[in-house]
Amino acid sequence: MTGNQISKESRAFLAGGFILIALLIIAGGLFYHQIIKHQKYLELSENNRIRIQPIIPKRGLIYDCNRQVLGDNRLSFTVSMVPAEKEKDVTIPRLAELLDMDTTLVIKRARANFVSNYIPSPIKRGQGIDVVSILEEQQENYPGITYGVESVRQYVPEISVQSFIGHVGEVSPDELNASPEKRYRAGAMIGKKGIEKKYDNLLRGIEGTDYREVTARGQIVGSYQEKDKIPAVPGADLVLTINRDLQAFIAEVFDTIGYNGSVVAIDPRNGEVLGLASFPGFNPNIFSGVISPEIWQEIISDTSHPLLNRPVAGLFPPASPAKLLSAGAALELGLITEDMVLKSCRGGMQFGNRFFRCWDHAGHDKLDIFGAIEQSCDVYFYQVGQMMGVDAWAEYAFKCGFGKPTGIDITGELKGIVPTSDYYDNLYGPRKWSPFLILNLIIGQGEFTITPLQMAQFYCGLANNGKVYRPHLLKEIIHFDGTVEVVEPELSFRLPFSQRTLDILYDALFLVVQGEHGTARGRKNKNYNISGKTGTAQNPHGLEHSWFVAYAPSESPRIVVTALVENAGHGSEVAAPLTAQIIEFYLANYSDILADTDK
Numbered sequence: 001m002t003g004n005q006i007s008k009e010s011r012a013f014l015a016g017g018f019i020l021i022a023l024l025i026i027a028g029g030l031f032y033h034q035i036i037k038h039q040k041y042l043e044l045s046e047n048n049r050i051r052i053q054p055i056i057p058k059r060g061l062i063y064d065c066n067r068q069v070l071g072d073n074r075l076s077f078t079v080s081m082v083p084a085e086k087e088k089d090v091t092i093p094r095l096a097e098l099l100d101m102d103t104t105l106v107i108k109r110a111r112a113n114f115v116s117n118y119i120p121s122p123i124k125r126g127q128g129i130d131v132v133s134i135l136e137e138q139q140e141n142y143p144g145i146t147y148g149v150e151s152v153r154q155y156v157p158e159i160s161v162q163s164f165i166g167h168v169g170e171v172s173p174d175e176l177n178a179s180p181e182k183r184y185r186a187g188a189m190i191g192k193k194g195i196e197k198k199y200d201n202l203l204r205g206i207e208g209t210d211y212r213e214v215t216a217r218g219q220i221v222g223s224y225q226e227k228d229k230i231p232a233v234p235g236a237d238l239v240l241t242i243n244r245d246l247q248a249f250i251a252e253v254f255d256t257i258g259y260n261g262s263v264v265a266i267d268p269r270n271g272e273v274l275g276l277a278s279f280p281g282f283n284p285n286i287f288s289g290v291i292s293p294e295i296w297q298e299i300i301s302d303t304s305h306p307l308l309n310r311p312v313a314g315l316f317p318p319a320s321p322a323k324l325l326s327a328g329a330a331l332e333l334g335l336i337t338e339d340m341v342l343k344s345c346r347g348g349m350q351f352g353n354r355f356f357r358c359w360d361h362a363g364h365d366k367l368d369i370f371g372a373i374e375q376s377c378d379v380y381f382y383q384v385g386q387m388m389g390v391d392a393w394a395e396y397a398f399k400c401g402f403g404k405p406t407g408i409d410i411t412g413e414l415k416g417i418v419p420t421s422d423y424y425d426n427l428y429g430p431r432k433w434s435p436f437l438i439l440n441l442i443i444g445q446g447e448f449t450i451t452p453l454q455m456a457q458f459y460c461g462l463a464n465n466g467k468v469y470r471p472h473l474l475k476e477i478i479h480f481d482g483t484v485e486v487v488e489p490e491l492s493f494r495l496p497f498s499q500r501t502l503d504i505l506y507d508a509l510f511l512v513v514q515g516e517h518g519t520a521r522g523r524k525n526k527n528y529n530i531s532g533k534t535g536t537a538q539n540p541h542g543l544e545h546s547w548f549v550a551y552a553p554s555e556s557p558r559i560v561v562t563a564l565v566e567n568a569g570h571g572s573e574v575a576a577p578l579t580a581q582i583i584e585f586y587l588a589n590y591s592d593i594l595a596d597t598d599k
Helices: 002-036 038-049 091-099 103-112 129-137 173-177 194-198 200-204 244-257 293-300 320-333 369-374 378-388 390-399 421-428 435-441 452-463 499-514 575-589 592-598
Strands: 050-055 069-081 121-127 145-155 168-170 189-191 208-214 220-223 237-240 261-267 272-279 348-351 354-357 467-469 474-478 484-486 491-494 531-537 545-552 559-565
Touching: 069 091, 069 129, 091 103, 091 121, 091 129, 103 121, 121 145, 129 145, 189 194, 189 200, 194 200, 244 261, 244 272, 244 575, 261 452, 261 575, 320 369, 320 378, 320 390, 320 452, 320 499, 320 531, 320 545, 348 378, 354 378, 354 435, 369 378, 369 499, 378 390, 378 435, 390 421, 390 435, 452 467, 452 499, 452 545, 452 559, 499 531, 531 575, 545 575, 559 575
Parallel strands: none
Antiparallel strands: 050 208, 069 121, 069 145, 168 189, 208 220, 237 474, 261 272, 261 559, 348 354, 467 491, 474 484, 531 545, 545 559
């Protein structure tokens, strides 16, 4: 009896102990989940009913110097997916069918733009009201799918704005990784080239955040009242130095000649870029959304290279316009004087075992520096080059702004090539190259390559008494609060020429157009004087490239225009008439000096 009694008491004790332990475990679990993990589960609960929606700010507008719009925005719908709210085997197939996309592309887009399980990942932009209506009316059939209104960039495509504005596009993984401060959100639209990229921080503004209450299936109930919406800050508007009417005229006249090439127009008094155009171009509006593989393949396979921004990234031999650099260097080094006459030009000259021809096979007889520039005599400059040598010439080329970027405020600028002895040693081997290579460099040929913008910058210095202002496109910043910030001109450098040398070069450039034997004498204008220099650049792939660089009025320059026309032959035949038309249009419509003269 006693043993059985003890056994029963032991079993009761053990059972009570197990019950107590179980209660302690339950209590501990409740304590752990409700107290220790309270914040975690509160956040999960909140996220199940709160959707975080980015508020995209209005991207700043881009104006020309007269406040005419060059780049603005149009409203568009973007369809997105909230990863935490999608339903397996339902959401993606239905969305792919609605958006006419492959399911693998939908998945790829969702992964590429993933930020958080509760933040929408953009899937497709530029959707119409028909898609939005279906999503609105049949929300229960598209769990985890939402849409929002975004601004899509819109440009004036017919005036070659892509050469300076650039375009916007969806941020890439590399751009996300290269931004440690997390400036960008996956799926965001950012500036990719040109002004859009250079001043993206100003134009983009600051994103806001909206909190929306949703059901477990992602249906929007309304705004979440317990969290205040963070408003977006609009981007700043930019006023550029570009003159839209001039830009349109440049596109019009270039279209009539049917060649590829570029035009740069600058006010030499302050470096303001009045016109910047590259031909052929492309419509930058195609990049406002996700570009299709077919369109992209068509662009990159085009042999005329429409994506090449020729004014800042096209490299060409400068030809005869670079003779002003050579002449200035020779005068400064004391190798020639203004009244020195060199050996006669008989259509060419023998150097070593090679005969170097002049462009005019009939020859130019004996010339001084004025006649040599007026008639663009190659033989005169061959003799100058022989006296100067490669490195002395290269030193002045660098000092005149060649072989390095101008610092213009758009992306993609190349620096070109100014050959030196070290350059040729690396190219051909030490002392294995001919000293007669200088004969090509001195007339702007050979390995010497520049951009049209560098040429325009150099001639701005000649037109502005040696002072060179940094070429720039930004004129004013209009902040969202209405304050206006004016961009001041920046003196970049001075040409390495004395006042006497500048005066000689000025008189010689005047004769090119106004002189009896000038290579551009057909560009004389009865209303004002033009100064400039023609050029014909040798091209191993076809006809020569046609150059003309000019400024006007000669006595008080308001505009410098550089025109390069590819495969068009002599500069006097194609580039010169084109440049003269551009100058005439600008001075007739926008220059104060002619208006003052007429009074």
